[in-house]
Amino acid sequence: MADFDDLLAANAAFAETFELGGFDGVARAGVALVTCMDSRIDPLGMVGLSPGDAKIFRNPGGRVTDAALEAIVLGVHLLGVERVLVVPHTRCAVAGATEPELRRRVAESAGLDVTWQRFHVVSDQLETLAYDVHRVTSHPLVPDSVTVGGFLYDVDTGLLERQV
Ligand SMILES: [Zn+2]
Secondary structure, eight states: GGGGHHHHHHHHHHTTTOOTTTTOOOOTEEEEEEOOOTTTTTTTTTGGGOTTTTTEEEETTTOOOHHHHHHHHHHHHHHHOOOEEEEETTTTTSSSSSSHHHHHHHHHHSSOOOOOOOOOSSOOOHHHHHHHHHHTTTTSSOOOOOEEEEEEEEEEOEEEEEEO
């Protein structure tokens, strides 16, 4: 049971100064952000926000999946979201390899056949970003009052550049 001891010890220290108790969970800054699971990304810090300010949805590639759209609709209607940022990034694993390459690498690690596992590789990041932003803006439950932007995050400079 020691597998998580270091993290639970850190959590106990975290809870000593925890100040979000009782907060209702709306996005205080009215922001929702869809981005990649990449460990180089600090989704709140990169736009000057803090816990409590924004809804964050992450997955490989920062894609606007059906689940991301569910989150955005909930955010817009129930949790105060007024602006949505879709943020893929440079040097992303799912944009820098083909599906067969990723499958080969995972197969090598797993020692198993992984041809059944999809990874939703992105072949053209900016074209995909435009498509994903359109998925949000064209959703019947996302009103025109919501501002949606597509940005590329540079993991080497920390800068966001608007693309859509
Ligand atoms: Zn990534």
